Amino acid sequence: MPSIVKPLVTHPSLVRNNLGLTIRDYEGSMSTLCAGCGHDSITAAIIRALWELSTPPHMLAKLSGIGCSSKTPTYFVGGAHGFNSAHGRMPAIATGANAANRQLTYLGVSGDGDSLSIGIGHLCHAIRRNLNMLYVIENNGVYGLTKGQFSASSDVGSKSKKGEANKMAPIDPIQLALTLGATFVARSFSGDKAQLVPILKAGLAHRGFAIVDVISPCVTFNDHEGSTKSYKHTRGKHHVATESDFVPFANEIVGEIGPVGATTIQMHDGSSLRFTKVPEGYDVTDRMAAIDYLRTHQGEVVTGVLFAEEGVPEMHEMNNTPAEPLATLPFSKLCPGSSALEALMADFR
Amino acid sequence: MPSRINDFAIKLANVNGTGSASANGLIMQAIFRMGVPVSGKNLFPSNIQGLPTWYEIRVNPKGYTARALDYDLIVAMNAQTYKRDVAEVRDGGFLLYDSSWPLDDELIRDDIHYIGIPLARMCNEAFAAPRERILMKNIATAGALIELLNIDAAVVEQLLEEKYGKKKAMRESNKKALKLGADFIKNNFTYPLEFHLKTMHANDDKILIDGNTATALGCVYGGATVAAWYPITPATSVMDGFKEFCEQYRKDPETGVNNFAILQAEDELAAIGMVIGASWNGARAFTSTAGPGVSLMNELLGLAYYAEIPAVVVDVQRVGPSTGMPTRTQQADLLECAYASHGDTKHILLIPANPNECFHFAPKCFDLAERFQTPVFLMSDLDIGMNDWVTPKFTWDDAYTPDRGKVLTADQLEKIKKFNRYLPEEGTSIAARTLPGVHEKGAFFTRGSGHNKFGGYTEIPDEYAEVMDRLLKKHKEAAGWVPAPIIERRLNEQGESAKVGMITIGGCDPAVREALDILADMGRPMDFMRIRAFPFHADVEEFLASHDYCYVVEQNRDGQLCSMLMLETPVAKDKIRPILIYSGFPLSAKHVIDAVTAQLEELNAIYR
Ligand SMILES: Cc1ncc(C[n+]2csc(CCOP(=O)(O)OP(=O)(O)O)c2C)c(N)n1
Ligand code: SF4
Numbered sequence: 001m002p003s004i005v006k007p008l009v010t011h012p013s014l015v016r017n018n019l020g021l022t023i024r025d026y027e028g029s030m031s032t033l034c035a036g037c038g039h040d041s042i043t044a045a046i047i048r049a050l051w052e053l054s055t056p057p058h059m060l061a062k063l064s065g066i067g068c069s070s071k072t073p074t075y076f077v078g079g080a081h082g083f084n085s086a087h088g089r090m091p092a093i094a095t096g097a098n099a100a101n102r103q104l105t106y107l108g109v110s111g112d113g114d115s116l117s118i119g120i121g122h123l124c125h126a127i128r129r130n131l132n133m134l135y136v137i138e139n140n141g142v143y144g145l146t147k148g149q150f151s152a153s154s155d156v157g158s159k160s161k162k163g164e165a166n167k168m169a170p171i172d173p174i175q176l177a178l179t180l181g182a183t184f185v186a187r188s189f190s191g192d193k194a195q196l197v198p199i200l201k202a203g204l205a206h207r208g209f210a211i212v213d214v215i216s217p218c219v220t221f222n223d224h225e226g227s228t229k230s231y232k233h234t235r236g237k238h239h240v241a242t243e244s245d246f247v248p249f250a251n252e253i254v255g256e257i258g259p260v261g262a263t264t265i266q267m268h269d270g271s272s273l274r275f276t277k278v279p280e281g282y283d284v285t286d287r288m289a290a291i292d293y294l295r296t297h298q299g300e301v302v303t304g305v306l307f308a309e310e311g312v313p314e315m316h317e318m319n320n321t322p323a324e325p326l327a328t329l330p331f332s333k334l335c336p337g338s339s340a341l342e343a344l345m346a347d348f349r
Numbered sequence: 350m351p352s353r354i355n356d357f358a359i360k361l362a363n364v365n366g367t368g369s370a371s372a373n374g375l376i377m378q379a380i381f382r383m384g385v386p387v388s389g390k391n392l393f394p395s396n397i398q399g400l401p402t403w404y405e406i407r408v409n410p411k412g413y414t415a416r417a418l419d420y421d422l423i424v425a426m427n428a429q430t431y432k433r434d435v436a437e438v439r440d441g442g443f444l445l446y447d448s449s450w451p452l453d454d455e456l457i458r459d460d461i462h463y464i465g466i467p468l469a470r471m472c473n474e475a476f477a478a479p480r481e482r483i484l485m486k487n488i489a490t491a492g493a494l495i496e497l498l499n500i501d502a503a504v505v506e507q508l509l510e511e512k513y514g515k516k517k518a519m520r521e522s523n524k525k526a527l528k529l530g531a532d533f534i535k536n537n538f539t540y541p542l543e544f545h546l547k548t549m550h551a552n553d554d555k556i557l558i559d560g561n562t563a564t565a566l567g568c569v570y571g572g573a574t575v576a577a578w579y580p581i582t583p584a585t586s587v588m589d590g591f592k593e594f595c596e597q598y599r600k601d602p603e604t605g606v607n608n609f610a611i612l613q614a615e616d617e618l619a620a621i622g623m624v625i626g627a628s629w630n631g632a633r634a635f636t637s638t639a640g641p642g643v644s645l646m647n648e649l650l651g652l653a654y655y656a657e658i659p660a661v662v663v664d665v666q667r668v669g670p671s672t673g674m675p676t677r678t679q680q681a682d683l684l685e686c687a688y689a690s691h692g693d694t695k696h697i698l699l700i701p702a703n704p705n706e707c708f709h710f711a712p713k714c715f716d717l718a719e720r721f722q723t724p725v726f727l728m729s730d731l732d733i734g735m736n737d738w739v740t741p742k743f744t745w746d747d748a749y750t751p752d753r754g755k756v757l758t759a760d761q762l763e764k765i766k767k768f769n770r771y772l773p774e775e776g777t778s779i780a781a782r783t784l785p786g787v788h789e790k791g792a793f794f795t796r797g798s799g800h801n802k803f804g805g806y807t808e809i810p811d812e813y814a815e816v817m818d819r820l821l822k823k824h825k826e827a828a829g830w831v832p833a834p835i836i837e838r839r840l841n842e843q844g845e846s847a848k849v850g851m852i853t854i855g856g857c858d859p860a861v862r863e864a865l866d867i868l869a870d871m872g873r874p875m876d877f878m879r880i881r882a883f884p885f886h887a888d889v890e891e892f893l894a895s896h897d898y899c900y901v902v903e904q905n906r907d908g909q910l911c912s913m914l915m916l917e918t919p920v921a922k923d924k925i926r927p928i929l930i931y932s933g934f935p936l937s938a939k940h941v942i943d944a945v946t947a948q949l950e951e952l953n954a955i956y957r
């Protein structure tokens with residue numbers, strides 16, 4: 001009689017999360033990006049982060065603009081609602097979506113062209129609203145989908161595939177976010193999944209606007225000698241400033257956040273972000289310190305969670321909206337009815 | 350001179366920013382309360398302080414309250430525009446001016462009467478604070494008008510009481526100023542003038558309200574919860590009103606939370622993006638804007654059209670192109686809105702003519718947007734939106750339930766095998782949609798890129814065309830759901846309708862009706878049709894077919910409604926005769942009659 005022998009080692013694709021789902025359940029359709037594109041590595045990290053967090057797929061709203069990067073929401077969590085919107089407009093659409101239903105998890109994916117040129121205004125204002133979402137910029141220094149034009153994140157002197165050098169100063173999304181008051185700011189590299197996954201998890205757990213700039217080389221248009229967004233250059237200049245673990249639902253007592261040198265940040269949902277390494281004198285809750293640190297490390301790819309602040313009111317708190325989604329409030333709560341109208345008419349006599 | 354009781358027009362010329370608005374409003378409201386049909390048109394500049402501004406009031410016992418172009422009395426309080434104002438007084442009419450300074454000789458006409466009141470001098474003597482002296486000049490003028498026009502002083506007193514109830518000092522200043530003006534008239538002139546007011550009861554079931562306030566109220570009643578906007582004249586007061594009504598009606602009585610969200614966007618691109626995002630999530634959401642905003646919204650309107658997401662846009666039209674004249678009125682965004690965005694797109698437009706329709710069309714916009722899963726425009730304009738109109742009291746049917754269109758519930762999703770976003774049931778043109786967070790089976794990928802009926806990405810010609818053809822079918826179907834045109838036939842003794850029609854839209858309504866009555870008296874009867882929506886209702890085509898030709902009265906240079914009629918109905922081009930009045934002020938019957946007369950003369954010359 002045949003017997004089923006339980007394998008000693010469970011295949012990773014069969015491990016189940018708190019919802020009983022395997023990592024395969026967080027995949028989407030097959031990627032159509034170029035083989036080796038950094039964006040695909042980020043997709044893999046997003047899949048892992050959401051699976052580990054046990055985010056219910058149908059409670060995830062994944063939004064994007066237009067670009068190779070913005071195509072990627074198709075490639076993860078097929079069971080989530082997706083919105084591939086228009087070039088640069090994703091933050092605006094995410095704002096409206098979030099206003100209507102605050103109970104979903106919002107994950108926006110954008111490119112450096114999408115976020116730093118055509119959509120920079122919307123990005124800035126989503127930050128100001130402290131919109132509760134994770135906003136990932138897949139930063140390759142070029143417009144991939146339109147075939148290799150410089151983007152606003154190209155460094156001075158970085159060369160195009162044809163050998164032309166960029167002359168204009170770059171816009172650094174991280175410095176931009178820090179100065180605008182973003183409440184969770186991190187950078188990572190598509191080639192460092194071990195660093196990226198916990199950052200994405202912390203960004204998703206953060207209440208407010210979490211921006212993660214991920215250097216994500218474009219193998220087709222910006223991975224050559226002379227490019228400052230190539231795999232080689234990024235690896236060479238990669239400077240891990242902070243290291244942190246994301247600890248879900250901390251069951252240990254965590255220390256208060258001290259005024260200087262914060263080591264643990266308590267997230268509103270009970271999870272925490274525990275820093276295992278911060279540079280001497282660096283305080284992740286000190287915005288100006290983060291800006292200074294970036295200035296003194298110019299030319300390097302500074303990564304890690306660089307700034308985090310929990311407890312700043314997000315858009316719904318500023319607007320004093322109810323806990324349940326505005327979209328599902330019963331009509332009886334919304335329409336004042338005929339007798340109220342009749343009474344109101346006296347005001348217009 | 351025949352009796353001119355309750356039948357005259359006055360114009361008040363002021364300097365912007367001197368507080369004339371509240372005095373003008375006081376007179377207008379007092380006349381309204383006296384039960385007399387009245388209209389007030391604010392002709393104001395794009396400026397905060399210093400430029401000329403006019404306010405026109407017309408009363409008419411039969412209810413013709415479109416703009417008059419003939420003024421019985423002009424109150425000239427702005428030296429910058431004296432010359433123009435003096436010239437506009439009708440023969441035998443009156444000019445009221447501030448006689449603190451003498452009038453230049455060139456301002457003297459011997460065919461009109463002058464009423465000089467030393468307003469500045471009197472107010473300087475009576476009031477101490479410089480700002481008060483300026484403000485009270487307007488109120489003293491109102492006091493003079495009370496006597497000259499026989500406005501019911503008790504009504505005015507009551508209005509001041511309501512307005513300044515607790516602010517005793519303000520109330521007393523106002524009373525004092527009113528008395529200054531009134532006493533001066535009593536002591537120096539014969540009053541009232543030959544044209545003046547007498548209490549009527551025409552307004553018992555009416556209110557005095559502007560269209561933007563009405564639209565805002567309609568959005569509250571329609572159940573809108575998310576509003577996104579960027580400030581722009583003349584649409585701003587829609588959002589001001591929405592906020593005020595939400596504060597009044599949408600604060601949860603138990604928890605104090607706001608059952609609404611108003612998002613002041615960074616620009617109109619964001620405003621429409623927010624509306625689309627919120628509607629995608631199942632909220633009733635809208636934005637209010639004017640032409641320049643719609644220009645910016647074009648890209649995303651195409652996305653909403655193609656991805657089939659509801660969106661409501663209130664367009665309070667102003668004069669274009671470009672910045673144009675922001676404080677003047679026009680109906681020049683019809684084409685922009687009907688076909689907004691690149692590629693083949695067609696949108697639903699509802700076109701109200703007055704605040705009452707603004708109120709009732711607003712919920713209708715949400716119903717249509719959700720039923721047809723598409724953008725819907727409420728095409729108001731500055732004249733309707735910002736002027737106070739006398740309109741029947743609004744009523745609400747508590748049996749109303751919002752039409753949310755085809756949205757699958759969790760239970761329905763549970764039962765189906767596979768959800769296909771753009772696959773409607775056999776023989777229908779609208780496919781069910783799903784909302785995020787409801788059920789895993791409802792998940793799909795919304796995209797503005799080419800998609801097939803299953804919702805998947807496509808570049809295959811037939812698959813693309815299949816979806817586009819259905820969108821067109823869906824748009825045509827909307828013609829059966831939009832408000833039908835208002836048609837009034839002028840039957841002759843044989844019971845036949847007129848051979849010629851006159852078609853119009855929006856706020857042109859009262860001027861066109863008045864013109865048609867006058868034309869009928871002149872022996873030129875015409876049938877009336879006011880179009881209230883696009884796609885055109887079947888009755889529109891029928892009206893066109895049943896008349897030899899039709900005049901089309903609209904407020905734009907290019908005959909945008911004419912173009913749409915020629916494009917979207919089988920009407921022959923030579924059956925359409927445009928009457929285009931587009932210089933930015935509200936329409937008068939005189940404009941229409943002059944245009945018809947000119948065209949008739951032209952025809953007579955040709956066929957002589
Ligand atoms: C309004 C508009 N303008 C231009 C384009 C063309 N376009 C598509 S993607 C893109 C640039 C994308 O660059 P980025 O956001 O960096 O994405 P990547 O492809 O590099 O991941 C441009 C300009 C567009 N889709 N819409
Ligand atoms: S062009 Fe560049 S960014 Fe686009 S898929 Fe290819 S490698 Fe990735």
Ligand SMILES: [Mg+2]
Pocket residue numbers: 067111112113138139140141142143144151
């Ligand atoms: Mg790019």
